Amino acid sequence: MTDYPTLNLNDGRQLPQLGFGTWQMEEEDAPEAVATAIDVGYWLVDTAAIYGNEKGVGKGVGEWSDIFLQTKVWNESQGYERAKKAADKCLERLGREHVDMLLIHWPCPKKDLFVETWKAFIELRDEGKAKSIGVSNFREEDLRRVIDETGVTPALNQIELHPSFQQREMRKVHEELGIVTQSWSPLGQGKGMSNEVIQAIADETGQPESAVILRWHIQHGLCPIPKASSRDHIEANFKALSFELSDAQMERIDALDDPDGRMGPHPSELNE
Numbered sequence: 001m002t003d004y005p006t007l008n009l010n011d012g013r014q015l016p017q018l019g020f021g022t023w024q025m026e027e028e029d030a031p032e033a034v035a036t037a038i039d040v041g042y043w044l045v046d047t048a049a050i051y052g053n054e055k056g057v058g059k060g061v062g063e064w065s066d067i068f069l070q071t072k073v074w075n076e077s078q079g080y081e082r083a084k085k086a087a088d089k090c091l092e093r094l095g096r097e098h099v100d101m102l103l104i105h106w107p108c109p110k111k112d113l114f115v116e117t118w119k120a121f122i123e124l125r126d127e128g129k130a131k132s133i134g135v136s137n138f139r140e141e142d143l144r145r146v147i148d149e150t151g152v153t154p155a156l157n158q159i160e161l162h163p164s165f166q167q168r169e170m171r172k173v174h175e176e177l178g179i180v181t182q183s184w185s186p187l188g189q190g191k192g193m194s195n196e197v198i199q200a201i202a203d204e205t206g207q208p209e210s211a212v213i214l215r216w217h218i219q220h221g222l223c224p225i226p227k228a229s230s231r232d233h234i235e236a237n238f239k240a241l242s243f244e245l246s247d248a249q250m251e252r253i254d255a256l257d258d259p260d261g262r263m264g265p266h267p268s269e270l271n272e
Contacts, residue, residue: 004043005241007223009155010178011132015101016068017218018240019044019225021184027056029229034060036231038067040238046158046225047094048072048105049086054093061094069094070101072136072158075272078104078113083120087129102130103158107142110271114138118146118154134158136184137267140173147177156180161222162188163195163213163253165261171222186224187213189263197256201249207239214240216253 005017020037022030022045030053034045038061047057048071061067071094077086087102102121107114114135121133135143136158147153157174161167161183174181192198193209202209210226214237217224228234245253 004041005218007180007221009132009180010153011155013100013132013155015156015180015223016043017223018042018214018238019046019068019182019223020234021225021227022047022053022057023051023184023227025051025053025056025227025229027053030056031059033229033234035062037228037234038064040231040234042234042238044068044070044223044225046070048074048103049077049090050074050105054090055095058094058096068100069096070103071099072103072105073117075106075108075111075270078108078111078117080116080120083117084124087120087124091129098129098131100130101132101134101155103134103136103156104138106137106270107135107139107267108271109139109142109268114142115146115149118150118152122150122152132156134179134182137270139267140170142267143173143177143179153177154179156182156223158182158184158225160185160262160264161217162186162261163192163198163216163256164188164258165263166254166257168257171220180223181221182223182225183217184225185263186217186222186226188261195256197252201245201252204249205243205245207243208236210237211239211243212245213253215243215245216250219245219250
């Protein structure tokens, strides 16, 4: 992983800073897309039980044992016993004895099972089935609760984050707690590329609009995981590692933040 930027996790491990996402990718398309991403140079691949493509992702990763592979346990599998069984099923579908990162997909606060689920994750880590453990879409109160009740801090929190919804408060919380911020929908589900500011900076740098946005994530110390299907788009995104934005360009993107820019569900409201 020489020249590939990494972030330090609080468990002493390294996280590749640019990942390949597979949300909304069909099972039959996943092997080729993931294999292409690895061929282009990606070292992190993200999937989830609910995506329905773990078998395809596993096939795409193939014999690449050093690829950082992460998946997520879905909401219906929360609770101590159910989470442990669900994690085993994830590994079975992926064709792996362990993953590099296992995440709780959503806190589902009304279910009030995420602490028990987290206790199961700690055991899964201790058993070697997950080298690192983290969460996704957790709010500040959820993070503090699992830390207070178990003494184990999640290695990362994967949250919706893009130039139109920059999650500055959550990023401050993560920094305080020593949690890496991983960005899902880092390109704003593609809408960010049509922004005039992004297009202007793409012209200035001679880089694709997607690479400009991903570079902004990287220079802020975030870990974006863009999804792409075609080799052209996979390569365009990967160019984020080949240049730097100026401070002035970073500030212009920072100015795009919109408190109402959330595109996905609010973590307080998704409980199914």
